[in-house]
Structure formats: C-alpha cells, structure tokens
Amino acid sequence: MPMSVSDDTRNEQLLKLIASFEDTAPRTSEHVASLTHALNSTSSDLASSKQLRIRIGTADPSIWPSLRQLWSTVSRLVRTLDDDDDLAGTIDARTVHSLVLSLAKITRNLVAEVQHNQRQAFATGPDIRQLLVYYTSWTRENEETSYPATRILTQTLSNIVTGNDELQDRLWKAHIVVPVEHSILTRLIASRDPRTLVSTLVLILNCIRFSRERAQALSTTAAGGRICVAILDWMEAHVDSTDIEQAPTASDDEHGKVFELGYSIFSSLFEQGLFGELYHGIAVQDEVIAPPQITLLKLLDSYLHSQPMLPPETSTTMELSGQLTSIFLALSGFAQQSIRLAVGAAGERETAGEARAVPATLPTEQESGGEMKALDLQLPSVCKALVLVAQCLVTILLLAENGGHQSRGNNAGQGVDTGRNTLKTAVLESRISEGGGAERGFIEDLTGRLYCTRRRETLRLLDLFLPRLNFGKAIPSKLSSTSPLNAPAPVDATGFMYLKRDLVRLLGVLxxxxxxxxxxxxxxGGIPVVLNLCVIDDANPYLREHAIFALRNLLHNNPENQAVVDAIKPMGTWGEDGVLRDA
Structure with missing residues (x-):
C-alpha cells in the first residue's frame, strides 16, 4: 500500500531528527528536548492508527537502522551520565530520562500488532535490557524517574514479542532458560511498583498461554521458579491487605490487576498440567512445606472450584489427582509422626544417622505422663497444606463424578460403583512406601492401620491431639487434664482449622x-473414629454434618459396617458443656 504525502513527510522528518542526533554528539539539553518532542508527536499518531504503523515500518528509506542506532546511543548516554561530569554539566539528567520514555513509547506503539515491525525492533532488545538493568539497580529503583521508565520499557519489550511465537521463544531463552542473575524478568518481578508488575505479568502471560514448552520452562527452571515464588509471595501478602472500610484507591485497582494476572498465569500452568512440576520446583530444601507451596495450593483450590466439570479419565486429571494423593500421603506421614512425638509416643527425635521410633499404638495416659512434648514448628503449616490438598481432592472427585460416565444399569440406586470410576479407584489404590517393603494405603492413612500391622491414623491422632471447641471453650481430649492442650487458657487453633472436617469429608466422598x-x-477400625467426629467443633464448622454424611456412605448397603455400629452401646450422655458423662 503506497504511503500518503503526509505519512511520507512525517517519516522523512523523523529520519532527519534521528540522523541529526547521531551526526553530532549530544551536548545540550535543548537538542535532546527537541528530539523528545518530535518523538512524542509521532508516537501519539502511531498509537491510534495501525495503517500508519505499517506504512512507517515498511517505508523506504527504512526507519529501522536509524531507530536501532538511536536506542544504542541513548542507552550509552544514560549509563555514562553518572560518570561523565562534563556531560552531566551540559545535559540535564531529567531531560535524558524523558527521552528514554519517548523513545520507548514510539517503539512500543510502532510494533503493536505488526509482525514486520516486531522483527525489526527485536534487535533493540539488548539496549532495552541494559536500560532496564540501570533503572532496576539498587541505587535507582526508588528514584522518581525510575518507575515510569521501567514500566514503559517493559511494555515496549512486551509489545515487541506479543503474538509473535518466534520472538517469544527467543525472548524466553534469553531470560528464562538462563541463570537467575542473567534474567531481566527476575528483576522486573521484584519491582515495588504495581504498574510495572502489571506490565511484567502481561508479558509473562502472553508468552506462556499458548506454549506448553515456555510454560514448562517457567515451572522448572531456576529463573522461572524465582519468578513464580515472587508472584506467589506478592499475592499472599496483598490478598487481605485492603481495608474494606476505606474507599478503593488507584493503588488498590493496580493491586487488583496484579492479583488477577497472577491468578491467570497459574491457571494457565494448571490447565497445561504443570502443577506437579511447579510444586516441587519451588520447594525449599529441608522444609516439608514452604509458604509459596501453600499459596500455590490455595490457587489450585480456587481454580478447581471455578471448573464446571472435569473429565475423569483424561491424562491431565489423572496426573493431577495422583500428584495430590502423593503430596497428601507425604504430608500426612509427617503430621502423624510429629503428633506422636508431641504427645510423647515416639520418644525423642533421632540423632544423626538414626531412625525415628514409631510405636505400633497410641500412647496411654501413663505412657505420655500427662505432658505434651515439644511441638514441631512445621506442623501448623503442614496441617494447613493438608486441608488444602484434601479440599482439592474432594473437588476433583466430585467434578469427575459429575463429568464421568459411570454405568448405572442394574446398580442404579444401590450406590455401589461398577469399577468405571477410574479416578476414585486410582486414589483408593494409591500407596506410599515406608521402607522395609511395607506400604501405606490412602484409606488406611486416613482412618486405620495398614494391613492390621501398624497404626498410622490421621483422624484418630487428630481426635486425640486437637481439643474440640464448643462455643469457644476447649473440650478435654483423651490426654490428661494436666496437658497444656486442656489448660483453661484459650486454645490457638491457627494452622489446624478445618482439618478434621475436611479429612472426614474426603473420607465420605471416597x-x-x-x-x-x-x-x-x-x-x-475407622468407623468408631468417624462416630467420634459426629460432634460440634468451632474449629471445624459443620464437622458433625460431614461426619454424619461420611457415616451414611460407610453404612449404605453394607451389612458388615452396619453391624459394627449396631454393636456399639452408649456409655453416657453429652452435657450442656459438650463433655461426655457416664450414664
């Protein structure tokens, strides 16, 4: 398409301005300001007209050699201002920073949605990176001029690659598949400016949304892990930071955009089946569970709740349920061992090179001496993660059941599966090795002993370890009344909220x-455990209802289970204070 006279004139004027800037070394603020003004006037026209972007980008003579040279000159000028006293005396630094903004804006607008222009501008990437390093350095990041420059430069980099798969691959290899210190994205994601974060997250989201290879690199590389942890930490820190009694501010709006974009990034990773790789990729050495992993589980729980249906037999669904099951068993094993140590059943922690002793049964009151041992500081976080994993598993199982194709036939109304619910079957058949050839099953881990040889009972241990709260008061557990858990002081349930409820709910669904x-x-021996949970507990809202539902599912069309309940005789009545009293 031929250029109009006005377009041709504008292109020639822009080329002359850039050429004049290159012909002589910039020595005055007026010279820099003149070019800045010209760039700004053309930039606004480019933003509103794609046809103009195409015409200027393909014009003859070409604008690109001069524009690329201008980027190189400006980058060098910015970085030498601090060291060249003579130059700093003749050119105002603020004028130079304004030129950076104008140059970034015109490039950003010129490449938008025009792949030819994107390919031509991609060569400016090294200069853009050098400027971003300058503005995000420790000495510059809090200066007034740094945030706008960083934000516009990031938008320019984003526009250069958006919608261009080839350029996105090249950018990703240059900033993700590299050591952390070489990635400009790790510097941008650490910005304190929410508007810069928005631009950075838009860039990341555009790069991973339609490419599993790039999404996988974000989930598995060191630089990608650093970026994901930074996003997760930001989301966790700001999710509850807004005061609902105050009117929303512009900053709140930007924070909301950051949160939405962060959620979209992780939702894209979940959709592409990368939860497991990311979860293990952001793990912290020697930590059972790290704070970013807990935040990731929260996002997964939210993502699953947003799905109307989940095909049960797809590889992604089966893989996700398997990953969650493995995580559950690992966390549950740690929680059980920590609780046993806390109640004095497992002895002291092993010294270096020694194995921990795990008893076959729960301690008696005499064995524990009525005193609680030291509580593992990781236990509250582990229990919080257990709640989230249990919620995710429940959601997956229910979604899969709604979206599955189970055969009803002659079994309609009987409530017995036909073996076609492969997802639930996979969870039920999951095992975790305990060494020495022994294995631990999922159901046994929740409620009873494995092969009747070793008790590993999450629900039973929790019923012993955690006091029940009835109308804000702790109800004594089976431990001695001298135990700190049963002291009259208020019970801190932080980290243990909803644990019994969600575990018994999971048992009911399974x-x-x-x-x-x-x-x-x-x-x-899990039926009495479920019966013991049919109580009111303020730390576990609707615990009684979920336990009753689980009991219903355990007894339905199962005479043997019904006989177990029938054989249990009442030993007393519940008082108004929630304490069981002898009959």
Missing part, C-alpha cells in the same frame, strides 16, 4: 458408592 472403601475403613 466411601460413596465404593464397597472396597467401605470395607477397608471397617477393617482398619
């Missing part, structure tokens, strides 16, 4: 329509 699950719960 038992629904599964004769195998029903029988395994009975065989490991």
């Amino acid at each position: 038992s629904h329509g599964s004769r195998a699950a029903q029988d395994r719960v009975r065989q490991c």
Whole structure:
C-alpha cells in the first residue's frame, strides 16, 4: 500500500531528527528536548492508527537502522551520565530520562500488532535490557524517574514479542532458560511498583498461554521458579491487605490487576498440567512445606472450584489427582509422626544417622505422663497444606463424578460403583512406601492401620491431639487434664482449622458408592473414629454434618459396617458443656 504525502513527510522528518542526533554528539539539553518532542508527536499518531504503523515500518528509506542506532546511543548516554561530569554539566539528567520514555513509547506503539515491525525492533532488545538493568539497580529503583521508565520499557519489550511465537521463544531463552542473575524478568518481578508488575505479568502471560514448552520452562527452571515464588509471595501478602472500610484507591485497582494476572498465569500452568512440576520446583530444601507451596495450593483450590466439570479419565486429571494423593500421603506421614512425638509416643527425635521410633499404638495416659512434648514448628503449616490438598481432592472427585460416565444399569440406586470410576479407584489404590517393603494405603492413612500391622491414623491422632471447641471453650481430649492442650487458657487453633472436617469429608466422598472403601475403613477400625467426629467443633464448622454424611456412605448397603455400629452401646450422655458423662 503506497504511503500518503503526509505519512511520507512525517517519516522523512523523523529520519532527519534521528540522523541529526547521531551526526553530532549530544551536548545540550535543548537538542535532546527537541528530539523528545518530535518523538512524542509521532508516537501519539502511531498509537491510534495501525495503517500508519505499517506504512512507517515498511517505508523506504527504512526507519529501522536509524531507530536501532538511536536506542544504542541513548542507552550509552544514560549509563555514562553518572560518570561523565562534563556531560552531566551540559545535559540535564531529567531531560535524558524523558527521552528514554519517548523513545520507548514510539517503539512500543510502532510494533503493536505488526509482525514486520516486531522483527525489526527485536534487535533493540539488548539496549532495552541494559536500560532496564540501570533503572532496576539498587541505587535507582526508588528514584522518581525510575518507575515510569521501567514500566514503559517493559511494555515496549512486551509489545515487541506479543503474538509473535518466534520472538517469544527467543525472548524466553534469553531470560528464562538462563541463570537467575542473567534474567531481566527476575528483576522486573521484584519491582515495588504495581504498574510495572502489571506490565511484567502481561508479558509473562502472553508468552506462556499458548506454549506448553515456555510454560514448562517457567515451572522448572531456576529463573522461572524465582519468578513464580515472587508472584506467589506478592499475592499472599496483598490478598487481605485492603481495608474494606476505606474507599478503593488507584493503588488498590493496580493491586487488583496484579492479583488477577497472577491468578491467570497459574491457571494457565494448571490447565497445561504443570502443577506437579511447579510444586516441587519451588520447594525449599529441608522444609516439608514452604509458604509459596501453600499459596500455590490455595490457587489450585480456587481454580478447581471455578471448573464446571472435569473429565475423569483424561491424562491431565489423572496426573493431577495422583500428584495430590502423593503430596497428601507425604504430608500426612509427617503430621502423624510429629503428633506422636508431641504427645510423647515416639520418644525423642533421632540423632544423626538414626531412625525415628514409631510405636505400633497410641500412647496411654501413663505412657505420655500427662505432658505434651515439644511441638514441631512445621506442623501448623503442614496441617494447613493438608486441608488444602484434601479440599482439592474432594473437588476433583466430585467434578469427575459429575463429568464421568459411570454405568448405572442394574446398580442404579444401590450406590455401589461398577469399577468405571477410574479416578476414585486410582486414589483408593494409591500407596506410599515406608521402607522395609511395607506400604501405606490412602484409606488406611486416613482412618486405620495398614494391613492390621501398624497404626498410622490421621483422624484418630487428630481426635486425640486437637481439643474440640464448643462455643469457644476447649473440650478435654483423651490426654490428661494436666496437658497444656486442656489448660483453661484459650486454645490457638491457627494452622489446624478445618482439618478434621475436611479429612472426614474426603473420607465420605471416597466411601460413596465404593464397597472396597467401605470395607477397608471397617477393617482398619475407622468407623468408631468417624462416630467420634459426629460432634460440634468451632474449629471445624459443620464437622458433625460431614461426619454424619461420611457415616451414611460407610453404612449404605453394607451389612458388615452396619453391624459394627449396631454393636456399639452408649456409655453416657453429652452435657450442656459438650463433655461426655457416664450414664
């Protein structure tokens, strides 16, 4: 398409201005200001007209050699201002920073949605990177001029690659598949300016949304892990920071955009089946669970709740459920061992090179001496993660059941599965090795002993370890009344909220329509455990209702389980204070 006279004139004027800037070394603020004004006037026209962007980008003579040279000159000028006293005396630094903004804006607008222009401008990447390093350095990041420059430069970099798969690959290899210190994205994601964060997150989201290879690199590389942890930490720190009694501010609006973009990034990773790789990629050495992993589980829980249906037999769904099951078993094993140590059942922690001793049964009151041992400081975080994993598993199982194709046939109304619910079957059949050839099953881990040889009972241990709160008061547990858990002081349930409720809810979902699950719960002595949870507990809202529902699923069409309940005789009545009293 031929250029109009006005477009041709504008292009020639811009080329002359750039050439004049290159012909002589810039020695006055007026010279820099003149070019800045010309760039600004052309930039606004480019932003509103794609046709103009195409015409100027393909004009003859070409604007690109001069524009690329201008980027190089400006980058060098900015970086030498601090060291060249003579230059600093003749050129105002603020004028130079304004030129950076104008140059970035005209480049940003010129490349938008025009792949030819993007390819031509990609060569300016090294100069843009050098300027970003300058503005995000420790001495510059809090200066007034740094935030706008960093933000516009980031937008320019984003526009250069947006919608261009080839350039996105090249950018990703230059800033993600590299050591952390070489990635400009790790510097940008640490910015304190929410508007810069918005621009950075837009760039990241555009690069990973339609490319599993780039998404996987974000999940598995060191630079990608650093970026993901920074986003997760920001989201966790700001999710509850807004005062709802105050009117929203512009800053609140930007924070909301950052949160939405961060959620979109992780949702894209979940959709592409990368939860497991990311979860393990952001783990902290020698930590059972790290804060970013807990935040990631929160986002996964939210993502799953937003799904209307989940096909149960797809590889992504099966893989996700398997990953969550493995995480659950690992966290549950740690929680059980920590609780046993806390109640005095497992002895002291092992010294270097020694194994921990785990007893076959729960301690008696005499064995524990009525005193609580030291509580592992990681236990509250582990229990918080257990709640989230249990919630995710419940959601997946329910979504899969709604989206699955189970055969009803002659079993309609009987509530017994036909073996076609492969997702639930996979969870029920999951095992974790304990060494020495022993294994621990999922149902047994929740409620009873494995193969009737070793008790590893999460719900039973929790019933012993955590006091029940009835109308804000702690109800004595089976431990001695001298235990700190039963002291009259207020009980701090932080980290343990909802744990019993969500575990018994998970047990109820797994038992629904599964004769195998029903029988395994009975065989490991789990039915009395569920009966003991049919109580009011302020730390576990609706615990009684979920326990009753789980009990219903355990007893449905199962005479053996019904006989177990029928054989249990009442030993007393509940008082108004929630304490069981002898009959």
